[in-house]
Amino acid sequence: MESKVRSFVRKGEVTKTGGAGGGYVQAVGAKPGCHGVSLVSSGLDDLDHILPLRNPLSLIVGGGIPVGGLVMVMEDIEAPHHMPLLRFFMAQGLVHSQPLFFATPLPSPQAFLGTLPAIASRSSGAASDNSKEGDLRIAWQYRRFLNEQQALEERRYRYEFCNDFDLRKPAERSLFTGATIKCESLARGAHLDSLLDHCRVFISNLARYTGEGQLVGRLAFQSLCAPQCMQSCTDWEMLRFLQSLKSLLRVSNAVALITFPATLLTPSMAIRWQHLADILISVEAVLDDNKEMAGMLTDYPDILGFLRIHKLASINTQVPTIPEAAMHAMKVVRRKKLVLERLLFAPVDATSGDSKTGGAAGLLCGRPANASSPLDF
Amino acid sequence: MSEMMEEILGLDARKLLPGSLILIEDSVAAKGAFLLNYFLKKLLAAPHASEEEAGGGTTRVLFLALSEPFSHYNRISRKQGCNLISYRNSGRLIFLDMVSDNPPGSVWTKGLKQSALFGLYERVNECVKRQEMQKSGEERTVIIIDDASLLEVLAGGVQNEVLSFLHYCRALYSGSHRCGVVALVHADTDSNRGLSLPVDAGAQSPAAALVQELEHSADVIVTVDPLSTGLATDVHGQVSVVHWTDALCSAEFRRAPCTLQFKLLESSVLFSHPGGKF
Numbered sequence: 001m002e003s004k005v006r007s008f009v010r011k012g013e014v015t016k017t018g019g020a021g022g023g024y025v026q027a028v029g030a031k032p033g034c035h036g037v038s039l040v041s042s043g044l045d046d047l048d049h050i051l052p053l054r055n056p057l058s059l060i061v062g063g064g065i066p067v068g069g070l071v072m073v074m075e076d077i078e079a080p081h082h083m084p085l086l087r088f089f090m091a092q093g094l095v096h097s098q099p100l101f102f103a104t105p106l107p108s109p110q111a112f113l114g115t116l117p118a119i120a121s122r123s124s125g126a127a128s129d130n131s132k133e134g135d136l137r138i139a140w141q142y143r144r145f146l147n148e149q150q151a152l153e154e155r156r157y158r159y160e161f162c163n164d165f166d167l168r169k170p171a172e173r174s175l176f177t178g179a180t181i182k183c184e185s186l187a188r189g190a191h192l193d194s195l196l197d198h199c200r201v202f203i204s205n206l207a208r209y210t211g212e213g214q215l216v217g218r219l220a221f222q223s224l225c226a227p228q229c230m231q232s233c234t235d236w237e238m239l240r241f242l243q244s245l246k247s248l249l250r251v252s253n254a255v256a257l258i259t260f261p262a263t264l265l266t267p268s269m270a271i272r273w274q275h276l277a278d279i280l281i282s283v284e285a286v287l288d289d290n291k292e293m294a295g296m297l298t299d300y301p302d303i304l305g306f307l308r309i310h311k312l313a314s315i316n317t318q319v320p321t322i323p324e325a326a327m328h329a330m331k332v333v334r335r336k337k338l339v340l341e342r343l344l345f346a347p348v349d350a351t352s353g354d355s356k357t358g359g360a361a362g363l364l365c366g367r368p369a370n371a372s373s374p375l376d377f
Numbered sequence: 378m379s380e381m382m383e384e385i386l387g388l389d390a391r392k393l394l395p396g397s398l399i400l401i402e403d404s405v406a407a408k409g410a411f412l413l414n415y416f417l418k419k420l421l422a423a424p425h426a427s428e429e430e431a432g433g434g435t436t437r438v439l440f441l442a443l444s445e446p447f448s449h450y451n452r453i454s455r456k457q458g459c460n461l462i463s464y465r466n467s468g469r470l471i472f473l474d475m476v477s478d479n480p481p482g483s484v485w486t487k488g489l490k491q492s493a494l495f496g497l498y499e500r501v502n503e504c505v506k507r508q509e510m511q512k513s514g515e516e517r518t519v520i521i522i523d524d525a526s527l528l529e530v531l532a533g534g535v536q537n538e539v540l541s542f543l544h545y546c547r548a549l550y551s552g553s554h555r556c557g558v559v560a561l562v563h564a565d566t567d568s569n570r571g572l573s574l575p576v577d578a579g580a581q582s583p584a585a586a587l588v589q590e591l592e593h594s595a596d597v598i599v600t601v602d603p604l605s606t607g608l609a610t611d612v613h614g615q616v617s618v619v620h621w622t623d624a625l626c627s628a629e630f631r632r633a634p635c636t637l638q639f640k641l642l643e644s645s646v647l648f649s650h651p652g653g654k655f
Contacts, residue, residue: 035452036452235534236533236534237533239530240530240531240533243530246476247475247476250445250446250476250477266568267568268567268586271405271563271565271566272526272530272563272566274405275405275526275563280405310405310406311406314408315445315449316448316449316452316453317452317453317643318410318414318453318641318643318646319613319641319642319643320408320613320641322608322609322610323608326608
């Protein structure tokens with residue numbers, strides 16, 4: 001007799017497998033996404049909004065990195081634009097008191113932790129609140145409600161899904177006290193077996209927290225295929241490590257972010273790495289002397305670099321998520337906040353006259369240089 | 378709309394030639410994993426109606442999952458009206474989950490003294506043989522592999538092991554038929570792809586990539602490509618089907634490669650001719 005199996009599964013059901021396996025994670029800093037996947041923040045508000053999982057709710061709940069997912073950032077060897085993404089990812093985890101695992105080819109990983117950004121102070125917001133209080137004339141006995149409101153705001157801010165970070169200030173020491181941080185240096189080569197064992201122990205420790213007090217762990221790997229790391233292992237061993245890591249993540253409450261200089265790998269290997277990623281991002285440097293680009297974009301001097309989305313996560317679904325725009329500009333606002341903006345193209349300058357030489361529009365719409373007739377495209 | 382795909386592919390589990398290899402090729406920009414679910418559903422669900430008239434001939438599926446855990450496929454199939462758990466309980470589906478099943482000492486950890494694929498083949502063999510003991514009537518087994526590129530990783534880049542593994546899988550007897558294999562492979566991992574190498578450069582060029590070797594031995598190749606114009610929300614890509622042998626269709630249908638565009642929905646896949654309406 002065939003046993004009858006329910007196809008109905010309660011939406012919020014928490015199963016033992018956790019992660020992308022099923023059930024939402026009830027943890028600080030995690031929120032439910034679609035297809036039964038929980039989301040955590042990448043630490044960069046704008047990036048979270050680029051990473052929505054496809055459903056109508058995404059407009060309301062926004063997006064994030066799916067728990068159990070593997071994010072890969074392809075580095076540009078000319079500019080270190082992957083570093084802020086890595087720092088924000090780590091700092092956001094610390095703000096939410098999430099355990100952190102960090103592996104880097106730097107000789108002292110602890111020193112890198114000192115460069116994590118601090119939460120942006122809300123001085124401007126607080127000042128306006130004070131002024132509001134000054135304007136508002138209320139009886140003194142109701143003032144305590146204002147204070148309560150403020151305390152509530154503070155607490156909400158503490159548990160906000162994604163915080164604003166100030167690039168100029170290093171993180172407060174209080175963030176590190178009591179935090180579970182495990183650091184590994186790969187300066188003497190990546191010993192992948194022991195590294196995988198450390199990851200396994202780190203991830204299995206997360207499974208101890210169940211029910212309401214679940215924790216989402218974050219694993220950050222900097223420049224995993226840097227020459228220092230690769231001196232003690234082969235390309236295939238590295239791929240095997242990545243696949244093992246991905247399998248570990250899938251059935252646990254953890255997310256991982258790996259940055260890697262793709263140009264140092266052979267093209268075939270780089271593609272294999274990309275296939276293993278759930279979310280694939282690349283960062284590109286801005287060339288100073290690129291006049292064509294400067295003419296095309298309105299705010300070219302402010303742009304720090306470009307961020308390109310190659311692939312978005314499709315866990316528990318077959319429908320791929322297509323980002324609205326693949327290319328985004330990374331900008332720093334008032335030297336402290338990193339924002340991502342969609343590229344804005346400058347309007348065509350009609351007054352420039354000669355369309356053959358005038359500006360970017362001429363380049364794009366004009367005939368090719370070796371065309372015989374002007375109508376030849 | 379998936380009739381269009383069925384017509385081109387000619388997939389009929391009862392007529393599937395024993396020992397045939399169906400190869401699905403994809404790339405980073407267009408994932409081909411949806412076709413595995415398509416095949417899974419077709420193989421499990423299709424012969425159900427005609428079970429009696431065909432003399433109890435059923436198709437069993439052995440799914441070798443290396444890239445995603447069972448819950449992933451189960452969720453997708455459930456939305457398409459195919460409950461994998463009930464199939465698994467009834468024995469029609471054997472699911473080898475190499476992702477969730479990842480304890481220290483599993484296939485992913487190093488044990489290079491004995492080939493990792495050898496151990497994996499033993500598991501596959503054991504599962505097929507165990508099912509054979511319980512069989513009733515005439516049966517076929519199809520092994521679906523997600524994905525063969527990961528088998529190569531598992532073998533530490535030794536292509537011959539992967540080819541041997543797939544060959545052994547195709548040579549496995551389940552009842553009186555050999556097992557068919559459906560395998561996904563990432564075609565863009567072949568760095569020489571698309572380059573027209575001069576004939577005399579063959580000696581200097583590196584060994585042919587796994588993809589090329591598999592293409593050579595495949596009966597049907599289904600290629601998933603992104604649109605040349607870039608990503609779009611209305612059309613997710615295109616599939617082209619090339620029949621190399623008569624494994625799925627008769628000789629008169631073997632014509633020029635057919636290309637269809639597809640759009641993925643949660644509950645189904647829509648196919649249309651290029652430029653047509655879904």
